[in-house]
Amino acid sequence: QEQTFLAIKPDAVQRGLIGPIITRFERRGYKLRAIKLIVPDRSLLEKHYDEHKGKPFFEKLVGFMGSGPVCAMVWEGKDVVKTGRAMLGATNPLNSAPGTIRGDYGIDLGRNVCHGSDSVDSAKYEINLWFQPTEIQ
Numbered sequence: 001q002e003q004t005f006l007a008i009k010p011d012a013v014q015r016g017l018i019g020p021i022i023t024r025f026e027r028r029g030y031k032l033r034a035i036k037l038i039v040p041d042r043s044l045l046e047k048h049y050d051e052h053k054g055k056p057f058f059e060k061l062v063g064f065m066g067s068g069p070v071c072a073m074v075w076e077g078k079d080v081v082k083t084g085r086a087m088l089g090a091t092n093p094l095n096s097a098p099g100t101i102r103g104d105y106g107i108d109l110g111r112n113v114c115h116g117s118d119s120v121d122s123a124k125y126e127i128n129l130w131f132q133p134t135e136i137q
């Protein structure tokens with residue numbers, strides 16, 4: 001079965017949004033395979049956001065993502081990568097449709113609530129980066 005990596009960002013963890021986000025994925029029929037709270041260190045975030053290294057917002061992004069606990073998860077199910085992205089909505093909450101996670105809870109481009117893998121390959125890379133195999137059920 002296909003798997004994806006989701007990370008609820010620090011501001012959303014602090015705002016108490018873990019429950020509502022998990023509920024949406026459970027109601028959609030997806031299976032939670034791994035979950036933990038982690039304050040990601042710089043080395044982890046540089047690997048996770050490798051494609052953005054050198055961009056003007058990179059330092060702000062890494063600083064924000066390391067500013068508190070992130071809720072890292074592995075979800076499994078049919079087409080979960082693509083459907084998960086659709087459930088998140090557009091990257092910028094100003095453009096994300098009502099009914100999507102970012103459209104309902106997002107504040108701005110930085111504080112956009114949740115990350116989700118954008119392809120099956122990046123899901124594999126990110127799951128392997130954030131989790132040990134023994135942490136996945």
Ligand code: ATP
Nearest residue numbers: 057060061090091109110111112114115116117118
């Ligand atoms: P994510 O990787 O978080 O799921 P995404 O794949 O939809 O988001 P990317 O273009 O990969 O979007 O950007 C990664 C993250 O970097 C975004 O979620 C956003 O928080 C942040 N970001 C992107 N562009 C900017 C920008 N111009 N200014 C500030 N933050 C940005």
